[in-house]
Amino acid sequence: MSKHIIPITLFAMAVAGQAYADKDEYRESHGASMPVKNELYQKECGDCHIAYPAELLPARSWEHLMNKLDKHFGENAELSEDNRQALSRYLTENAGDRSRGSPGKLLKSLDRSQTPERITELPYFKKEHREIPARFYEQNPKMKSLSNCEVCHTRAAQGSFAEGEINIPGIGRWED
């Protein structure tokens, strides 16, 4: 992977440059872009962390999370019943194993019998992030954990995780 970083970065930057002219094409051609277009989702699930793109987990994981919002990673994230149902539907319909044209590679090598509660637990996620030494984020007061995607992926809140947009605080652009 790492020896390809520079050409990939240049490619991503070139593509990102065109993005304004040709946004939809950019999104379709690039598996790392998953814009979150649902406003209710942004509003209800985007206050404590970014509204994680639905594509990042399988439908069974969203169902599981949405059924115990009062016990959500040590927090209370309860919603009104109407909103809970609407968002469960949105998340499962757009989940990584359901939505059309989603980057299937995110759920690659995930065992069908497993229901991960976290994106950061997915085998694919771990593989993509294993080159980042834990000291980069564990001691960084701005970062707390890898769940805080937007600290490094500068456009995570827009659903974009392209490599050319990565900037690790205190470390800089990710170019190896």
Added chain:
Amino acid sequence: MKRKSLLLVIALLATSGANAGVVDDLLRQYQAQASQPFDAERAKALWTAKHRDPETGKDISCSTCHTADLRKAGEHNTTGKPIEPMAPSINPQRLTDAAKIEKWFKRNCKGTFNRECTPQEKGDFLTYFRNQ
């Protein structure tokens, strides 16, 4: 995106002046269920009062995430996501939506004190926030 922010501006213009109404309405509802007049000083003390979280064993208060100075930006204690200042004088989006206020009182009082806040406490808090 552009269209969205334009709509937002229009929405804000249309509702400015009504913001005070949102807080006034809530205060009236709370007062009907409270025994004493609202007191910003009492809220200020409760805002920084520490409680032990039985699950993590750590002390937590409202100010853990929102900071003790309502005019400053805070940060979510576990995720690190920035939280805009609570003072409406600095952050005009604050306290403009009754459902949002109620939702967060419920979540954050349970998360901080392990119980819901009483109407008395909620009225004290709103009185404290709006004066900042």
